[in-house]
Amino acid sequence: MTATYAIALGGNRRGPHGGPADAIRAALARIGGIVAVSPVIATAPLGPSIRRFANAAALVASDEPPPALLARLKAIERGMGRRPGRRWGARPIDLDIVLWSGGRWGTRTLAIPHPAFRQRRFVLAPLARIAPGWRDPVTGRTMRQLLGQVDRRVPRP
Template sequence: MIIGLGNRGFVRKSGQSAIALGSNLGDSRTILESSLKILDQTPGISVIAQSSWYQTEPVGPPQPDYLNGCALLKVEISPLELLERLLAIEAKFGRVRQERWGPRILDLDLLLFDDLILETANLKIPHPYFRERAFVLVPLAEIAPNWIDPISGKAIGQLMQEVDCSGVTKIEN
């Protein structure tokens, strides 16, 4: 079911999107940077900005800390096509979905797509939990502090100020 379609009145085939990246298995930094290169070489997708990397405490069962970041994409594909491409990249790195919120070699989450509000069986935009997660909001605010969440009407920078960011540490290059 589509809840809303943004200010242009239709589900678009192009626009700007925000994604979150995370890894806590293997050489996380190399995995994340490689996944961004693959994304940027994927037809219909251009990486236009990426955040710094952040070490973050895990959510869920006991597991190693994560390396997280966010990226902004210019896309010439629909949100569902973008989701398919993100899942294919996860699979390329060996991602197997077993335990909810468990450790993972690569996690690519579609957070925002312009001002679209969309709910289908496989995809919700905006991502339903991003407003609560410092490990998403801190890197996203670094590259898109003024992007307005179409649900809350608040800027990403403002949303970040409303969560506890103490478990998020910027990794210096």
């Protein structure tokens, strides 16, 4: 049975395929089954990294169950120069499963929906471009609604 996955793509360091936006394009070619791709956006880094990120989202059709797709995405990351390192550090490519048409999935090594995606504009903005009506299986809110919530969160002085 073919499922649809929402994949977040990002990177902020040159790798064997060029700059971060080039790495996103190269990763998409390796993933295959692409149904839709958002534009690439530039975003500020989270955590200790000082380099800006290139981020995008893709909808991918696959017969693979979530753990098999995750293993394939991690192999693509390694093949594109990703090395284990500090969390949120500089990297040529990062591929995360954000949503799955099967709803929720949870194991020790994989949680779908991605646990932090609701707070991350750099994930929600690209996703809302290609799947505005996709509902989060936890909150029931659409990607457009979740993006609106993130955009309304303005720190008070």
